[in-house]
Amino acid sequence: MRINQTILEHLQALEPNATFSGSGSRVHSSSGKSYFCKIGTSLDTEQYAGEARALDLMHQAARGLAPQLYAYGISGGFPYFISQYLDMGSYLSDHAARRLAKRLATELHQFKDPEGRGFGFDVPTHCGATRVERGWFGTWEECFGGMMRQLLDGLARKGSGEVVKVGDQVVQRVIPAILGNLEVEPVLVHGDLWTGNAGVDQHTGEPVIFDPAAFYGHNEFELAIARMFGGFPPTFFSAYKTLYPPAEPKSEFQQRAELYETYHYLNHALIFGGGYAGQAVSRMKRLLRYVDKDEDSSSD
Known part of the structure; x- marks a missing residue:
């Protein structure tokens, strides 16, 4: 499955020397790391913003207690979200x-x-x-x-x-x-x-x-x-x-x-x-x- 270009650019900024593959919301890096990536509809913009803000503050308050947020934004009118992927x-x-x-x-x-x-x-x-x-x-x-x-x-x-x-x-x-x-x-x-x-x-x-x-x-x-x-x-x-x-x-x-x-x-x-x-x-x-x-x- 092809990774969304905006998501891929953020991942490449995080790990410039890695290659990425994945399907659904989980993206694998050649470094061994995994990322949780999702793209919503225009109706999800506010919800994505709220979750991103919350995860960012939770990471400041209690590092590692919640998945770390790596990127959030809007591309082409659609919100996207990248965070740490955890096997739970x-x-x-x-x-x-x-x-x-x-x-x-x-x-x-x-x-x-x-x-x-x-x-x-x-x-x-x-x-x-x-x-x-x-x-x-x-x-x-x-x-x-x-x-x-x-x-x-x-x-x-x-x-x-x-x-x-x-x-x-x-x-x-x-x-x-x-x-x-x-x-x-x-x-x-x-x-x-x-x-x-x-x-x-x-x-x-x-x-x-x-x-x-x-x-x-x-x-x-x-x-x-x-x-x-x-x-x-x-x-x-x-x-x-x-x-x-x-x-x-x-x-x-x-x-x-x-x-x-x-x-x-x-x-x-x-x-x-x-x-x-x-x-x-x-x-x-x-x-x-x-x-x-x-x-x-x-x-x-």
Whole structure:
């Protein structure tokens, strides 16, 4: 299969004395290296830009934790992307899970925006198929509330009545109550860290994460989708919490976890439909009951 000329020129700049061959998205170099190369349509331009920006920052924050980006651009109206190719296995052993927890807690989740712009991101990103408008916010409450509102607006356009009605109450009442007084710093998060976006480098045994929906947010948000679909052993969560303890109030860690999980259930409802909306509603109603109980006790 003939390699796209723009891609080939970038590869030749990286390795002037090498020859290249490949098919699909994997390109082999005569040096023994492999590259992940893809070309999108004009509709993919924004998504490619968001992924490239995220991988570049993740490489700065935690070198080797995500595939290194080598080139990104637009040629003839089509976006292209070149990164490191890694042979990965999908199973996270206890050792790899603990290593991942450590690298997240001590590297990625310690990385702050060099310009100090707050919570958010400078370009839109995609969480699965969902485009997430970003921008910058002074508080995590505002940032997360805006993220939730985007999903609810998308579900409203699909006619998802009950989930939107309950979600509106969560945005208005639960988010201010649980996140309003939370003092956390914006740190770089992967943003979509489920088991399908994590693996183990077959050559080094080190954990690798990919397909980010990155932004600067509350580090605990990262743990939400990791809990939802399995694949991350208990050692991952225990090791992480040892290195990066929950924010104060620690007593509301579980409520924050359910709130962040709700975001991903709503996103899955928007993308796939099915029972995800019901799962989101059950969590949101539980959070509303928690806030109501808290309000009742404070008024006694």
